[in-house]
Amino acid sequence: MKMKLFSYNLADTFIHRLSGLTKLICFLFLTFAVMYSYDIRVILVVMIFSFFLMRASKIQWSQIRLMVVYVAIFIATNAVISFFFSPEYGTQIYGTEHTFAEVFGISLTYEQLFYQVTKMFKYASVVPLGMIFLLTTNPSEFASSLSGIGINYKAAYAVSLTLRYFPDIQRDYTDIHLSQQARGLELSRKAKFFDRFKNSLLIVIPLIFSTLDRVEVISNAMDLRGFSKGKTRTWYTARKFTRQDIIALVVSALIFAGALSVSAFINHSRFYNPFI
Amino acid sequence: MDAQPIIEFSNFTFQYFSQAEPTLHDINLKIFPGQKILIVGPSGSGKSTLGHCLNGLIPFSYRGEITGSLKIKGEETATLDIFKLSKTIGTVLQDSDAQFVGLTVGEDIAFALENDCIANKEMHERVSNVAQMVDMESLLGSSPFELSGGQKQRTSLAGVMVDDVDILLFDEPLANLDPATGKTAIEIIDDIHKRSGKTVIIIEHRLEDVLHRDVDRVLVIDDGRIIADLDAHALVASPILKDTGIREPLYVTALKYAGVAVTEEMQAGHIETLRTEFSRDALQDWYGNLLPAEHLDARPSILAMEDISFSYDGLRPVLEDISFDIREGEMVSIVGKNGAGKSTLSKLLCGFEKEDKGHILYRGEDIKDKSIKERAEIIGLVMQNPNQMISKPMIYDEVALGLRLRDVPEEEIAPRVEKVLDICGLAPFIEWPISALSYGQKKRVTIASILVLDPRILILDEPTAGQDFRHYTEIMEFLVEINKLGVTVILITHDMHLMLEYTPRAIVLAGGRKIADTAASVVLTDAAVIQEANLKETSLFALSHMAGIEEGTQFVQGFIDYERRLKNR
Numbered sequence: 001m002k003m004k005l006f007s008y009n010l011a012d013t014f015i016h017r018l019s020g021l022t023k024l025i026c027f028l029f030l031t032f033a034v035m036y037s038y039d040i041r042v043i044l045v046v047m048i049f050s051f052f053l054m055r056a057s058k059i060q061w062s063q064i065r066l067m068v069v070y071v072a073i074f075i076a077t078n079a080v081i082s083f084f085f086s087p088e089y090g091t092q093i094y095g096t097e098h099t100f101a102e103v104f105g106i107s108l109t110y111e112q113l114f115y116q117v118t119k120m121f122k123y124a125s126v127v128p129l130g131m132i133f134l135l136t137t138n139p140s141e142f143a144s145s146l147s148g149i150g151i152n153y154k155a156a157y158a159v160s161l162t163l164r165y166f167p168d169i170q171r172d173y174t175d176i177h178l179s180q181q182a183r184g185l186e187l188s189r190k191a192k193f194f195d196r197f198k199n200s201l202l203i204v205i206p207l208i209f210s211t212l213d214r215v216e217v218i219s220n221a222m223d224l225r226g227f228s229k230g231k232t233r234t235w236y237t238a239r240k241f242t243r244q245d246i247i248a249l250v251v252s253a254l255i256f257a258g259a260l261s262v263s264a265f266i267n268h269s270r271f272y273n274p275f276i
Numbered sequence: 277m278d279a280q281p282i283i284e285f286s287n288f289t290f291q292y293f294s295q296a297e298p299t300l301h302d303i304n305l306k307i308f309p310g311q312k313i314l315i316v317g318p319s320g321s322g323k324s325t326l327g328h329c330l331n332g333l334i335p336f337s338y339r340g341e342i343t344g345s346l347k348i349k350g351e352e353t354a355t356l357d358i359f360k361l362s363k364t365i366g367t368v369l370q371d372s373d374a375q376f377v378g379l380t381v382g383e384d385i386a387f388a389l390e391n392d393c394i395a396n397k398e399m400h401e402r403v404s405n406v407a408q409m410v411d412m413e414s415l416l417g418s419s420p421f422e423l424s425g426g427q428k429q430r431t432s433l434a435g436v437m438v439d440d441v442d443i444l445l446f447d448e449p450l451a452n453l454d455p456a457t458g459k460t461a462i463e464i465i466d467d468i469h470k471r472s473g474k475t476v477i478i479i480e481h482r483l484e485d486v487l488h489r490d491v492d493r494v495l496v497i498d499d500g501r502i503i504a505d506l507d508a509h510a511l512v513a514s515p516i517l518k519d520t521g522i523r524e525p526l527y528v529t530a531l532k533y534a535g536v537a538v539t540e541e542m543q544a545g546h547i548e549t550l551r552t553e554f555s556r557d558a559l560q561d562w563y564g565n566l567l568p569a570e571h572l573d574a575r576p577s578i579l580a581m582e583d584i585s586f587s588y589d590g591l592r593p594v595l596e597d598i599s600f601d602i603r604e605g606e607m608v609s610i611v612g613k614n615g616a617g618k619s620t621l622s623k624l625l626c627g628f629e630k631e632d633k634g635h636i637l638y639r640g641e642d643i644k645d646k647s648i649k650e651r652a653e654i655i656g657l658v659m660q661n662p663n664q665m666i667s668k669p670m671i672y673d674e675v676a677l678g679l680r681l682r683d684v685p686e687e688e689i690a691p692r693v694e695k696v697l698d699i700c701g702l703a704p705f706i707e708w709p710i711s712a713l714s715y716g717q718k719k720r721v722t723i724a725s726i727l728v729l730d731p732r733i734l735i736l737d738e739p740t741a742g743q744d745f746r747h748y749t750e751i752m753e754f755l756v757e758i759n760k761l762g763v764t765v766i767l768i769t770h771d772m773h774l775m776l777e778y779t780p781r782a783i784v785l786a787g788g789r790k791i792a793d794t795a796a797s798v799v800l801t802d803a804a805v806i807q808e809a810n811l812k813e814t815s816l817f818a819l820s821h822m823a824g825i826e827e828g829t830q831f832v833q834g835f836i837d838y839e840r841r842l843k844n845r
Contacts, residue, residue, distance in 0.1 A: 184681030
């Protein structure tokens with residue numbers, strides 16, 4: 001039974017060939033650039049760039065469809081809620097007020113609209129970058145890149161272990177679920193909510209005990225092969241740094257610097273104000 | 277031998293902090309470089325504890341009090357830590373699946389090197405060299421889900437050999453392997469021992485399987501003491517195996533049934549070395565006087581499959597055109613290697629999955645429309661690992677669970693639970709917490725919690741996995757008792773002793789098809805079936821040929837019938 005938590009795609013593009021560490025750093029550079037700047041021009045540039053990368057990494061629509069749906073719902077809710085909580089935030093930021101309509105006694109301003117559209121583009125440019133990183137990086141390379149940016153390797157390795165044993169635990173769960181069902185357990189809507197909660201304990205308890213058995217074996221196996229004896233470790237899946245890695249790092253550093261300089265020298269603030 | 281011992285125990289005693297008594301008493305033992313040692317002993321004898329002392333899990337992970345000394349390569353282990361020890365002793369654990377830490381074969385082999393901060397280039401070279409030694413170089417990129425049990429074990433072996441250790445320690449290497457893979461595993465260990473000259477220590481209770489290849493010494497441990505240190509021929513000629521409850525090789529049992537007094541000069545340690553000139557006549561006489569057992573089969577059908585096909589993804593068939601008919605009160609085993617479709621078959625029977633084609637009949641009636649819950653009242657499934665089933669802290673509640681979930685009134689539950697606990701020999705423990713029980717008793721609790729629903733058919737998945745001979749016999753004789761009460765028993769198993777001794781009939785699956793459905797004695801003497809289903813020919817068959825008996829299959833059948841009669845007496 002093959003199950004993958006997130007389906008790492010095996011295509012061979014220049015993005016796949018970059019080292020995991022490079023991809024993580026580039027991802028952080030671009031994300032910070034977009035998160036810092038509220039200049040829609042900068043954000044649009046990064047967004048177009050990230051769509052281009054998405055194209056280049058040959059990610060299939062079917063792989064990301066579900067994620068895209070969730071993200072879209074999140075962005076939409078976020079927009080509605082932030083409007084109702086502070087409908088005048090835009091005017092506060094930009095210092096002017098151009099009302100074009102009114103709903104429920106709240107005035108709709110171009111400033112607020114502009115602010116919220118900018119924010120939406122921010123998400124739209126970061127999310128594809130995250131997807132690209134997750135889907136083009138081999139999971140254990142992902143762990144090695146986390147440790148590359150200074151996260152303790154024991155914590156980083158936990159990521160890789162989770163991916164390794166998740167399917168096993170999932171299979172245990174299915175088996176236990178079925179066998180308890182055979183004993184008469186009802187988890188469907190036919191049962192009352194409280195009963196359903198009580199009944200789910202009947203699955204969780206055996207799952208915990210059989211997982212604890214496994215944990216003991218795994219931790220022994222890791223100790224016996226010297227895990228955690230040194231301050232650092234190397235990674236079998238680590239890739240060598242190539243010229244492409246350096247180019248990628250330079251490009252994303254430039255975008256980051258560019259975003260900062262636009263704010264610092266052109267806008268003299270984090271916001272771009274078209275209303276003055 | 278005047279060489280320095282590589283391992284030396286002197287007056288070594290160990291007691292876990294959680295135990296009232298020492299687990300190992302006053303061990304004195306010398307092992308010399310390049311030796312191949314087999315350590316046998318029943319469960320709880322201390323053999324695994326001895327292994328843990330060698331590889332440093334004691335005292336690193338399991339705390340306790342050590343007195344006396346243990347030197348490895350002349351160094352006192354008390355002064356070493358588990359990491360230093362792991363450079364000298366490599367351990368291959370019993371559960372090669374849980375031991376597989378990496379996401380691919382290559383990563384898993386490299387694990388120890390990664391922890392040593394070996395540079396990437398050197399790491400890849402060493403991994404591919406050692407992968408070649410165990411024939412895994414073409415699978416370096418595979419994930420554990422794509423590998424067979426044997427391949428996982430090869431990976432574990434490579435993972436410890438990559439460190440160039442002096443001593444290889446195998447902790448029950450055969451426990452999770454099918455017979456043919458287990459045989460190959462013993463051959464690989466032997467080849468590596470011969471080629472590398474490393475010291476090899478195997479801890480295992482499946483004596484006959486390990487003795488498929490030569491060993492230098494066999495140590496027998498019982499009650500925390502080394503009670504014997506001898507070679508294989510002397511061991512099987514001595515009464516030690518019987519006294520400690522370790523299963524002797526089947527052909528040795530046959531010799532004894534035939535009235536042969538097994539002596540050291542018969543060289544009975546391995547079937548290949550056995551000198552039959554001492555026993556030929558006795559075996560032929562015994563065989564000539566065997567009474568054929570009567571096999572009645574007029575019982576009505578209780579469970580049948582008709583042309584069942586099934587596939588998980590609609591593309592790759594897992595089961596194809598399976599038909600069989602099981603009669604009421606039968607005890608049947610379903611065998612075949614991992615992935616042959618055995619567990620899928622039981623899932624179909626319990627209604628966890630729906631067949632794509634064909635019918636499942638209970639007493640001639642199609643049970644297609646019965647839900648999982650309804651089928652459970654006819655067909656009970658006992659899973660391999662009791663921890664996967666037990667969900668209540670108290671024995672009574674655990675057994676009563678199935679009835680309570682069916683809203684049976686409490687006053688009716690009590691007598692039913694008491695009755696079934698009585699059958700299962702658990703009546704004295706009715707008020708006990710489950711945590712106080714041994715593994716075998718927990719297994720009984722899970723069987724009791726299924727039996728309480730009064731199913732007519734019981735399916736057990738590997739009921740004796742990981743059990744020593746004593747517990748194995750206990751569990752199996754218990755199932756025979758249940759079977760005599762009229763419950764039809766279906767066993768899913770790898771264990772060839774089990775199918776030979778307890779199930780008159782075996783259904784063999786390979787690649788999703790039924791390739792045999794006949795007496796166990798026929799299956800285990802049929803070369804084609806053995807090969808296709810990853811089984812191993814029984815040593816009784818070889819014995820009959822060595823004794824000049826032509827009808828090997830009948831000889832095996834005769835042995836089984838004879839043994840059954842002895843047990844029933």
